Amino acid sequence: MPSKPPKIDMTPMVDLFFLLLIFFILTATFRSPEAVAVDTPSSISNTVTPERHIITILVSKDNMVFFNVDNGIDTSEHLRGKILQAVGQQYQIKFTPEEIKKFEGMSAFALPMDKMRAWIDEKDTKNRDAMHTGIPLDSTDNQLMMWVRMSRLYNSELEVAIKGDASSDYTTIKKVIDILQDNNVNKFNLTTNLESVDVDINNL
Amino acid sequence: MAEIIQDEGHGKKKGKKRAKKHGTHIDMTPMVDLACLLLTFFMLTTAFSKAKVMEIVLPEKSTNKDEKRPEVDEDRALNIILIEGDKVLWYKGLANPTKPPLPVLTETDFSKDGIRRVLLQRNKTLFLEIEEMNKAVTEGTLVLPRDTVTARRKKMMTNDKIGPVVLIKAADNVKYRNIVDIIDEMAICNIARYALVDINVVEKKMVADYLASQASGATSNK
Numbered sequence: 001m002p003s004k005p006p007k008i009d010m011t012p013m014v015d016l017f018f019l020l021l022i023f024f025i026l027t028a029t030f031r032s033p034e035a036v037a038v039d040t041p042s043s044i045s046n047t048v049t050p051e052r053h054i055i056t057i058l059v060s061k062d063n064m065v066f067f068n069v070d071n072g073i074d075t076s077e078h079l080r081g082k083i084l085q086a087v088g089q090q091y092q093i094k095f096t097p098e099e100i101k102k103f104e105g106m107s108a109f110a111l112p113m114d115k116m117r118a119w120i121d122e123k124d125t126k127n128r129d130a131m132h133t134g135i136p137l138d139s140t141d142n143q144l145m146m147w148v149r150m151s152r153l154y155n156s157e158l159e160v161a162i163k164g165d166a167s168s169d170y171t172t173i174k175k176v177i178d179i180l181q182d183n184n185v186n187k188f189n190l191t192t193n194l195e196s197v198d199v200d201i202n203n204l
Numbered sequence: 205m206a207e208i209i210q211d212e213g214h215g216k217k218k219g220k221k222r223a224k225k226h227g228t229h230i231d232m233t234p235m236v237d238l239a240c241l242l243l244t245f246f247m248l249t250t251a252f253s254k255a256k257v258m259e260i261v262l263p264e265k266s267t268n269k270d271e272k273r274p275e276v277d278e279d280r281a282l283n284i285i286l287i288e289g290d291k292v293l294w295y296k297g298l299a300n301p302t303k304p305p306l307p308v309l310t311e312t313d314f315s316k317d318g319i320r321r322v323l324l325q326r327n328k329t330l331f332l333e334i335e336e337m338n339k340a341v342t343e344g345t346l347v348l349p350r351d352t353v354t355a356r357r358k359k360m361m362t363n364d365k366i367g368p369v370v371l372i373k374a375a376d377n378v379k380y381r382n383i384v385d386i387i388d389e390m391a392i393c394n395i396a397r398y399a400l401v402d403i404n405v406v407e408k409k410m411v412a413d414y415l416a417s418q419a420s421g422a423t424s425n426k
Contacts, residue, residue, distance in 0.1 A: 017243055047258070166379065188260050199324070
């Protein structure tokens with residue numbers, strides 16, 4: 001006698017799936033894709049990075065300096081676009097409205113101004129990532145200074161986070177800090193990983 | 205799989221003949237599949253732990269050259285010079301070429317028994333005081349709002365009169381990691397006063413001499 005195929009009631013499982021799905025959708029905050037992999041040093045600090053109004057300066061392993069600024073809470077202000085236009089103006093570079101719009105959705109970059117247009121127009125992500133050469137920060141052509149200045153002009157609430165690779169040179173970081181101090185930024189957030197330490201005070 | 209099976213009206217009623225109702229079977233398999241897929245995606249991409257930051261506040265750059273730098277008490281000054289290869293040199297007091305002899309450099313590292321021990325020995329009073337408060341708070345013998353704990357710690361630090369004044373200097377080719385580590389040590393040891401300072405000529409020479417003597421010492425030992 002053929003037995004009936006067993007029927008399992010999956011309704012509770014599916015219910016649970018949906019519940020979890022909704023939970024994860026609502027709590028999700030996406031990691032923005034980074035242009036470079038940065039291995040940050042660790043510290044005992046427990047302070048959380050501010051989510052909005054933040055300039056992120058990445059320093060990669062080979063001492064390239066990347067710049068990123070977020071759009072702020074009110075995206076209708078198009079802060080990134082305005083900053084790009086303002087910096088472009090300083091170097092006599094005009095951007096098309098499409099380029100500005102595209103730039104608003106992009107992340108950290110490390111290019112001199114004259115290559116910006118080519119970078120924004122590049123369709124292939126791999127090619128785009130290969131274009132980074134670092135933002136010039138010499139005293140003769142200090143473009144990082146211009147980016148910081150214009151960003152702070154359009155958004156005065158900006159804080160600065162420096163995300164340096166553990167094995168990058170301190171000289172580069174020092175240069176970045178100097179440039180920021182020239183722009184009257186004296187408070188820095190150094191992005192670090194959390195680590196725990198044990199302190200032995202018994203046998204001093 | 206999951207599906208809705210509607211009851212087909214078996215109890216046929218008399219009277220008007222209606223068009224035969226087809227039971228509506230909705231196959232929900234694709235939807236459930238998709239839900240599973242999305243669930244997995246969101247679970248994997250959600251970043252629960254946000255990046256942590258270490259805050260540092262640097263003094264404003266003074267444009268006025270005549271402005272006097274704050275004097276550091278010689279008895280409390282502790283100089284830390286970071287050099288290449290994750291090594292730390294430290295000396296007490298101030299290096300003044302007009303008042304020889306120059307202080308002696310001691311080499312140590314970033315390990316638990318390295319620079320941390322040096323710092324803790326000098327900052328013992330304040331460190332224990334703060335530790336005691338933290339312990340009382342965690343054990344519940346002292347109930348304070350979180351802000352007050354931070355404020356109290358700050359106040360303890362400002363009132364500290366005997367702890368070291370640490371001057372952190374970096375020689376050439378120092379990695380960023382070392383700087384973060386040393387600032388972190390300051391936080392670990394609850395050092396009240398520390399500053400990032402540029403290395404001066406005297407100290408550069410001291411480091412060069414030290415490294416030279418190390419090198420010659422190593423060869424003579426052979």
